[in-house]
Amino acid sequence: MSLAVNTVKAPNMQAKKLYTTIGWLIMVFIVITVGVFAGRFSISVTDVLSAFQKLPSVLYGLIKNGTVTDELNQAERVLILIRFPRLLTALLVGAGLAVSGAVYQGVFRNPLVSPDILGVASGCMFGAALGLLLPGSGWFMVQALAFIFGLSAATAAMLMAKRFGSNSLLLMIMTGIIVGSLFSAGLTMMKALADPYGELPAIIFWLMGSMSTSSWSTVFQLSVPVLLGYGVIHSLRYRLNVLCLGDQQSQSLGIEPEKLRLILIIISSFIVASCVATVGQVAWIGLVVPHMVRTFTGANNIKLVPLATIIGALFLLLADSVARASLSIEIPIGIVTSLVGAPLFAFLLFRFRQGGHY
Amino acid sequence: MLSVKNLCYSVGTKQLIKDLSFELHPGEFLAILGANGAGKTTLMHCLAGLNKPDSGEVLLGKHNIKSMNRIEIAQQMALVPQQQETAFAFSALEMVVMGKTPYLSTFDSPSAQDIEDARNVMKILDIGGLAKSDYNHLSGGERQLVLLARALLQSQKLLLLDEPTNHLDYRNRFQILSQVKRSCTESNTAVVAILHDPNLAQIYADKVLLLEHGKLLDFGCKQDVMTAENISRLYGLPITAHPIEQQQMFMPQNILTNSNSKIAIVTGESGSGKTTAITELIQHCLDINIKPKGILCPGKIKDGLRSSSEIINIATQERCEFSKRIDKLDSYTSTRFTFTKEGMALGNKALAPEEYTDGDVCIIDEIGPMELGAKGFGTLIAPLLAVDNTRHIWVVRPNLVTQVCRHWSLNKPLVIDCRDEDIQQKLLNFVTQ
Numbered sequence: 001m002s003l004a005v006n007t008v009k010a011p012n013m014q015a016k017k018l019y020t021t022i023g024w025l026i027m028v029f030i031v032i033t034v035g036v037f038a039g040r041f042s043i044s045v046t047d048v049l050s051a052f053q054k055l056p057s058v059l060y061g062l063i064k065n066g067t068v069t070d071e072l073n074q075a076e077r078v079l080i081l082i083r084f085p086r087l088l089t090a091l092l093v094g095a096g097l098a099v100s101g102a103v104y105q106g107v108f109r110n111p112l113v114s115p116d117i118l119g120v121a122s123g124c125m126f127g128a129a130l131g132l133l134l135p136g137s138g139w140f141m142v143q144a145l146a147f148i149f150g151l152s153a154a155t156a157a158m159l160m161a162k163r164f165g166s167n168s169l170l171l172m173i174m175t176g177i178i179v180g181s182l183f184s185a186g187l188t189m190m191k192a193l194a195d196p197y198g199e200l201p202a203i204i205f206w207l208m209g210s211m212s213t214s215s216w217s218t219v220f221q222l223s224v225p226v227l228l229g230y231g232v233i234h235s236l237r238y239r240l241n242v243l244c245l246g247d248q249q250s251q252s253l254g255i256e257p258e259k260l261r262l263i264l265i266i267i268s269s270f271i272v273a274s275c276v277a278t279v280g281q282v283a284w285i286g287l288v289v290p291h292m293v294r295t296f297t298g299a300n301n302i303k304l305v306p307l308a309t310i311i312g313a314l315f316l317l318l319a320d321s322v323a324r325a326s327l328s329i330e331i332p333i334g335i336v337t338s339l340v341g342a343p344l345f346a347f348l349l350f351r352f353r354q355g356g357h358y
Numbered sequence: 359m360l361s362v363k364n365l366c367y368s369v370g371t372k373q374l375i376k377d378l379s380f381e382l383h384p385g386e387f388l389a390i391l392g393a394n395g396a397g398k399t400t401l402m403h404c405l406a407g408l409n410k411p412d413s414g415e416v417l418l419g420k421h422n423i424k425s426m427n428r429i430e431i432a433q434q435m436a437l438v439p440q441q442q443e444t445a446f447a448f449s450a451l452e453m454v455v456m457g458k459t460p461y462l463s464t465f466d467s468p469s470a471q472d473i474e475d476a477r478n479v480m481k482i483l484d485i486g487g488l489a490k491s492d493y494n495h496l497s498g499g500e501r502q503l504v505l506l507a508r509a510l511l512q513s514q515k516l517l518l519l520d521e522p523t524n525h526l527d528y529r530n531r532f533q534i535l536s537q538v539k540r541s542c543t544e545s546n547t548a549v550v551a552i553l554h555d556p557n558l559a560q561i562y563a564d565k566v567l568l569l570e571h572g573k574l575l576d577f578g579c580k581q582d583v584m585t586a587e588n589i590s591r592l593y594g595l596p597i598t599a600h601p602i603e604q605q606q607m608f609m610p611q612n613i614l615t616n617s618n619s620k621i622a623i624v625t626g627e628s629g630s631g632k633t634t635a636i637t638e639l640i641q642h643c644l645d646i647n648i649k650p651k652g653i654l655c656p657g658k659i660k661d662g663l664r665s666s667s668e669i670i671n672i673a674t675q676e677r678c679e680f681s682k683r684i685d686k687l688d689s690y691t692s693t694r695f696t697f698t699k700e701g702m703a704l705g706n707k708a709l710a711p712e713e714y715t716d717g718d719v720c721i722i723d724e725i726g727p728m729e730l731g732a733k734g735f736g737t738l739i740a741p742l743l744a745v746d747n748t749r750h751i752w753v754v755r756p757n758l759v760t761q762v763c764r765h766w767s768l769n770k771p772l773v774i775d776c777r778d779e780d781i782q783q784k785l786l787n788f789v790t791q
Contacts, residue, residue: 109445235465242459244446249439252406253512254432254460298492299446302467 024310031314035087036079038321040328047075055080062216081215089214089222089278090320091313094285096226096275098312100268101286102293102305103233106240107264108169111294114287115272117173118265119180123153124276126183129190129203139213142206143221143277150273153179158265208332209280211320218278225274229267230309236264237305244299284337285312288345295348315341359384359548360405360435360516365414367404374400376573377414382565384515385546387539389559392569393593398552399440401569402520405550406437418516432460435516436509440524441501443494450496450504451489454480457511479507483537498525502534514541519551523558531555535562556589556597556608568592570737584608587711587741594732596743596766611743612767620743621750621768622788625759626776629659632753635776636723639751639785640672643719648789649673652721652751653708653735655680669701671708672721678704691728705734711741714748719789724753730765739766749789 037043054070058080061069072080100115108117116122127149131142160175161168194200233240239260242250247257272286289312290304297303319336360382367375374397382388392398403409405416407423416423418434436457444453454476455468462468468476480486485503488496493504502522509517517538523531539562541547553559559566559580566583568575570592576583586599589608598614599606626632633656643650650672657667669680680701688696707713714720720742728734743750743766754762759773772788774781 106446111445238462238467239459239464241448241452242456244448245444245456246442248403248408249437251408251428252432252435252437252439253456254429256428294446298452299444299448300452 028310028314031318032087035090035317035321036083038325039078039083040325041075041078043075043079047073047079051076051079051084055084059216085216085219086211086214086320087317088219089211090317092219092222092226093211093275093279093282094289094316095230095309095313096222096271097282097285097316098289099230099233099305099309100271101288101312102290102301102308103240103264103268104286105290106244106301107261108173109244109246110169110173111291112287113173115268116180116286118157118176118269119153119183120150120269120272121276121281122180122183122187124150124273125207125281126153126186126190128206128277128280129187129194132202132206133190133194133199146277147273149183150276151269153183154265154269154273158262205332206280209282209334210330210332211279212330214279222274222278225270229271232267233264234305236260237301240264240301240305241299244301279333281334282316282337283334284341285316288341289315292341292345292348295351359386359419360550361417362405363415363417365401365404365416366412367400367409368412374572375404375411376571378569378572378574379414380565380567380574380577382548382550384548385542386564387542387549387551387562388565388567389563390550390552390567390569391554391556391559391589391592396569397572398569399520400572402437402518402550402552406435406518407431429460432512434513435518436512438502438505438509438517438519438522440520441498441505447492447494449489450485450491450493450500451476451480453493453504454507454511457508460512476507476511479511480504483507483510499527499530499534502526502530503537506534506537510541514545514547516548517541517550519549521552521554523553523555531558538562556584560584560605560607586744590740590744591711591737594737594740594765596740598744598746610767612769615769619772619791620748621752621771622785623759623762623771623773624751624753624776624781624785625756625773627756628664630776632776633657633723635781635785636721636751636753638782639789640721642782642786643789646786646790648719650719650721650751650789651708651714652719652723653705654721654723669705671704673708673713676704680705690733697734706738709735709738709742711738711745714742714745716745716747718745718748719751720748721751722753724755725762726755726758730758730761751785751788 036048054072054076058068058070058072061067068081097115104115104117105111105113124146128142128146130149131137131145134141137145157176157179158172160178161172164171164175191200191203194203239255242253242255243257243260250257275282290308293304293308293311297307316333316337319340320333322340323331323333323336362381363379365375365378366373378401390398390401400409404411407416407426407428418426418431423431451473455473457476458468458472477486477489480489483503483506485500485507488500488504493501496504502525506522519538522534522538526534535558538549538551542549563580565578566580567577568583568588575592576588584606586597586608590597596611597608598611599608600614601607624632624635633654636654640650640654652672654670654672655667656670657664659665663683666682667680668677670677678700679698681695681697683694684696685694687694691697709720709722722735722739725739726734729736729739742748752762762768763771772784774784778784
């Protein structure tokens with residue numbers, strides 16, 4: 001009996017899976033196309049095709065000699081040296097923030113948790129402001145300091161929680177708040193000290209987040225932590241499901257919650273620190289994208305983790321396209337994510353609430 | 359299958375489990391009974407390896423669980439926890455599939471076969487239709503069945519159930535325990551379940567463990583352990599066993615009878631002659647060949663204050679010093695009186711429920727605030743009341759009478775003031791009725 005049911009069911013399920021995958025691929029293609037064509041500099045389809053043809057040799061030259069040796073016309077230059085790396089940066093940052101948001105929410109068993117919970121973002125911002133203030137420090141220094149301070153904030157929060165002798169999640173959230181507010185105070189201090197005509201605007205623009213400085217080196221620098229981190233999270237995502245049930249149940253199901261939690265927090269903090277250090281603070285994605293995805297996948301991380309990653313990536317790419325193309329000046333990306341995301345999230349909540357996931 | 363030897367567990371300076379030993383074989387159903395806060399869940403978490411014991415050992419088969427890793431333990435025993443909401447909305451099927459976790463390698467997800475197995479277990483428990491429902495939206499009974507399905511998928515060797523009948527309606531209680539019992543008989547599963555209803559233990563368990571303040575009160579086969587005296591003592595509530603078909607069913611005494619004709623309370627202010635009246639009564643009883651048992655505590659008055667007292671075993675006439683006034687507060691009594699060890703031992707022997715049989719008269723002088731707080735001889739009173747056809751005469755201060763009646767659920771006992779002129783006649787009538 002059960003065998004008969006299976007044979008009827010299986011092709012249906014497979015067909016459904018196939019359609020969903022094709023649907024997603026089409027969506028990815030559309031969003032990337034929008035991203036390629038959006039912007040102040042208008043571009044034709046032939047430009048894009050020739051840019052794609054020249055891309056491998058340009059990249060090869062960049063890696064080998066550090067400069068561009070190929071002959072490029074203006075449209076190709078814009079595409080290969082500005083727009084493509086920017087697209088990829090947006091995809092990587094969006095993916096990174098969304099996946100770490102999903103992980104943090106699962107680990108802390110709380111859907112209201114965002115990746116800033118352990119003070120990572122505050123630490124990054126403090127580090128970046130410090131970099132912008134220090135005399136003679138270049139762009140690389142700013143990013144490096146942001147990354148280092150972001151990770152030290154999370155480490156400090158976790159060590160403090162451990163020192164207080166309990167592995168309770170609530171305690172970790174509180175130590176995160178302590179560390180976060182210390183770094184925010186430090187940041188305000190920096191702003192007060194900064195030269196109001198040169199340094200202060202730089203700090204404020206950095207804080208608003210922007211992808212305008214992305215280059216191929218940004219892409220390489222981001223892709224290592226984001227792709228590697230995602231790989232590990234992807235393969236641990238089923239364990240994350242079990243971890244969501246709490247320590248007692250996950251232990252009785254054969255999982256060591258402390259270890260798993262530590263690994264997941266380290267990896268996602270690493271991803272968040274590298275994203276924020278590269279493009280500044282991008283609000284909304286880490287907190288809300290996992291939520292939006294959960295409205296139609298449910299809590300199962302097997303589906304949630306990959307889907308949140310894809311949607312986070314596409315969402316940020318789309319938001320960045322809007323930021324670049326809609327006005328003659330570039331709108332800070334954080335504003336666009338919230339402006340577009342909030343109504344979308346409201347709609348999803350309204351639409352799927354009957355489905356029972358919330 | 360499971361054996362526990364001299365298990366001790368404490369949190370801070372508080373010892374929660376004290377020197378516990380017992381053994382369980384495959385196919386046996388062990389019920390753990392105990393009052394709230396007796397340490398039942400703590401004990402279960404020690405068995406599951408979630409609490410690390412201070413000393414003693416928990417053996418699973420031949421292996422100490424201390425030397426086993428989490429996966430090895432999880433493959434042997436499955437825990438059905440007290441149900442709580444999950445933070446995220448998992449479907450019932452997703453919850454059940456998690457039972458396969460200990461069999462997956464670190465980077466694996468459940469296979470189609472695992473999901474099929476989960477569906478089958480759900481079908482067996484008759485909850486196949488719930489597969490897609492949100493776990494948080496299920497009723498208590500359905501959740502419990504889902505958790506049970508997960509546990510059965512995880513291991514059929516040893517099941518630990520933490521209050522499986524909580525939140526369940528009358529029908530579901532029996533349904534879930536029948537299901538567990540079936541697993542015992544069909545798959546030779548060993549089961550440890552914390553239960554709150556002694557009658558459910560009576561129906562389903564093979565062995566019973568009674569836990570009192572972290573200590574073993576009794577452990578063994580159901581027939582030996584489940585006595586009205588034991589159950590009364592465990593819950594501090596007088597209970598009678600009533601035979602229904604072939605089973606003994608337990609019921610609080612005050613529910614099935616309208617009046618406690620078996621209890622007389624002698625009351626009166628301090629120094630009004632309560633102990634004297636009782637002494638006189640004992641003499642009258644002996645005259646008509648009734649031999650009362652119990653304790654008598656005559657006090658010595660010095661400068662208008664009670665300075666010390668003696669304790670007398672009425673049956674044997676043994677006596678020794680019992681309490682005396684000291685300069686500081688005593689930590690056990692929380693008063694300026696302290697009890698002697700010999701006095702307590704003598705009292706415990708005189709009031710031991712096993713010393714009493716049908717028709718005995720038990721005198722307790724007196725029942726005070728200590729007994730109401732389950733100290734002194736407090737824990738012995740409910741089991742004494744559970745002995746069939748006994749009569750009890752208690753000495754109680756006037757301001758405590760209502761409280762005593764409420765504490766041991768007494769229905770309208772005979773209350774006599776010790777200055778009553780007919781007190782001897784009334785007490786004799788009570789003893790001889």
